[in-house]
Amino acid sequence: MSTNTNLQARHAAAVPRGVGITHPVYAARAENAELWDEEGRRYVDFAGGIAVLNTGHRHPKVIAAVEAQLARFTHTCFQVTPYESYIALAERLNSIAPIEGPSKTIFLTTGAEALENAVKIARAATGRPGIITFAGGYHGRTLLTMAMTGKVLPYKRHFAPMPAEIYHAPFPFEPFGVTVADSLRAIDMLFRADIEPSRVAAILIEPVQGEGGFIPAPTALLVALRQLCDKHGILLIADEVQTGFGRTGKMFGIEHSGVKPDMITIAKSLAGGFPLSGVIGRATVMDAPEPGGLGGTYAGNPLACVAALAVLDVIESEKLVERANVIGATITSRLHRIAARNDVVPITAIRGPGAMIAFDIVKDRGGYVPDADQTRAVLARAREHGLILLSCGVNANAIRLLVPLTVSDAILEEGLSVLEVALAA
Incomplete structure (x- = not known):
């Protein structure tokens, strides 16, 4: 049976190191906004193949x-x-x-x-x-x-x-x-x-x-x-x-x-x-x-x-253009509530139109000193709790959310709850 660990070892031996990997979990199957790795573990997908899957994994009509x-x-x-x-x-x-x-x-x-x-x-x-x-x-x-x-x-x-x-x-x-x-x-x-x-x-x-x-x-x-x-x-x-x-x-x-x-x-x-x-x-x-x-x-x-x-x-x-605005409003509202807490990683600059939302992780609440190390740690914690996230930004301190526009309300809420856990200080 393939595991994430042995596949990662095979990757290191067979693939140039220039092909970087954000998450060392190897996909076995996926549906809409969910993904399962080779070990059978389930993840909510907030990466969407880097904005490729607005219509989700394996949409039946596609x-x-x-x-x-x-x-x-x-x-x-x-x-x-x-x-x-x-x-x-x-x-x-x-x-x-x-x-x-x-x-x-x-x-x-x-x-x-x-x-x-x-x-x-x-x-x-x-x-x-x-x-x-x-x-x-x-x-x-x-x-x-x-x-x-x-x-x-x-x-x-x-x-x-x-x-x-x-x-x-x-x-x-x-x-x-x-x-x-x-x-x-x-x-x-x-x-x-x-x-x-x-x-x-x-x-x-x-x-x-x-x-x-x-x-x-x-x-x-x-x-x-x-x-x-x-x-x-x-x-x-x-x-x-x-x-x-x-x-x-x-x-x-x-x-x-x-x-x-x-x-x-x-x-x-x-x-x-x-x-x-x-x-x-x-x-x-x-x-x-x-x-x-x-x-x-x-x-x-x-x-x-x-x-x-x-x-x-x-x-x-499926009116996905309109759905993007609904998803974005849900995400943005949740992020503003998270940002107001004192027991989470400091986040700021919540932004983006529609469902193309990002925020920055900084060292101090109320300031803007980028914290790339904490950003990487948030991605890792999210993955451990079953959420796939991506970072971006010239200072590598932005978290971007690219959930499929076909995501159900329940899966969206699940992913946002995991994100909140991952941001806990």
Whole structure:
């Protein structure tokens, strides 16, 4: 019989240490918001495969769609012999994306691949090389997306040199003392000191930073970026890899601001656990690369495409966008009650739209000195009591909650109760 201990030993011997593990418990099966390890122990899942499982583990409608596709074919390569599910999914996303005018969509495999292709498209459409992103932002682990990611550890160390023409501006967050005005001044300084606006292809931003700490981009910043892009002929790209498909209480996180980007990158919860990503964009922008310039052998795999169509059906029929707001209100209310206690680890900066909620663990109540060690200890205590949690943030002191939007009220309450126990001082 496999155990967590012997699997961990086999992992150490067979898998590079660069593939880190947050929780050394090995999954055997899962359903909706619950997971069982190889030893039969049950966990409430507040990680959701890092925001991949908005529709939960093994949603019946997603599984049925994939099983039906398995009986037909599993792969042809869309660029060789295409298939309808790819087109149907593109049509559906084009119809709901918050983009001005006609849209087109390309499908890929990973979030990083979507970001790389968004940059390719932006450069082809503008004839410009420069990309501006934000400190704390996370866009992937490939060489280009690693350069765009605004966090050195653990993503960039030992991997230099980074690709050229990538620039970072500070991201506004009150506990860090950074305002919207500071961010905009920094971009103006980039234009003065490093790259003129006429050489910038795109400004790329997460509507809510993911790995950076679940920090929402202020509406004032997004509005100003849209105006800046319009003024200088720069494309605005919303990285919705983690915020998309109902997580924030809107189908796309950017919708909270009313700002319409030129392109949106998508992945994670798009296909309910099957590998699929994409770029949705203004049709004139998306058509800039010539035939053969975009694609990939596994890009838009038919199993993943039918899974994604089922995911969109589930989001609509089960009203998961609205459910995200209910879940978020429940979580936030509970966290504020916990924060008011004197016998728990000090927590602060409870934040996030919809069900994309995070809070920070600090050393002293009423202050803001990050406590990464205590954050790791809370994750471990939660796991021991049957709850899977994730941390994030530039100081590694944020706890993020990514429970499936299909979670029952009872399981949500169970998970929050375990979280409260794990935060006990």
